[in-house]
Amino acid sequence: MTIYQADICMLVENDVTHDSRVLREAATLASVGWRVIVLGVYRSNDKQLSMDETYAGFRILRFPISSTLLQRYFQGVPRRITIYLLLMLYNLLPRGLLRDTTLAQVLHKSYRQWTLIHNQAKAALQQVDARVYHAHDYPALLAVHQVYAGKRPIVYDSHELFFDQVPNNNDKQFAVMRAMVEIEVPIEKELIKGVE
Secondary structure, X not given: OOOEEEXXXXXXXXXXXXXXXXXXXXXHHHHXXXXXXXXXXXXXXXXXXXXXXXXXXXXXXXXXXXXXXXXXXXXXXXXXXXXXXXXXXXXXOOHHHHOOOHHHHHHHHHHHHHXXXXXHHHHHHHOEEEEEEEEEOHHHHHXXXXXXXXXXXXXXXXXXXXXXXXXXXXXXXXXXXXXXXXXXXXXXXXXXXXXX
């Protein structure tokens, strides 16, 4: 296994290309001499991206994921939130309740997809020996925390309030997702206690 050396390793759940805040932060750190690696995802259907590139003085490494992601199931909620909250629901509901339903199939597919991405993110993190690990948003925090909690400093940056992206209205469509948010927010708060 190749081990990459860095001062700072950032993890994002996108391909990094259009994440201007992460790109600016990494470029600024690199411009003052820090060795920075940004880990992002590489979707197999995107042939324009490189899995390993240098940009503005820092390195971007992308770990591969399947291009067959869950279709947007709830309109108005970013796909990453939808996938994450559906998989949490999948873990909480009794299996008999989900048997032979379309929702069960969606939940199972989203759970498998998220688990795959999460495990690949953790494997990618283990290939980078850095002084500090920087998690961008909550799913990245879960992966970084599982691999490096208590071993290395962890910085957490939630660009948007991650769970505030679920609409807070009376639409029944979002009721389950809002219930999941109530479960996850205390977990996020507990994880934050151990990060910078």
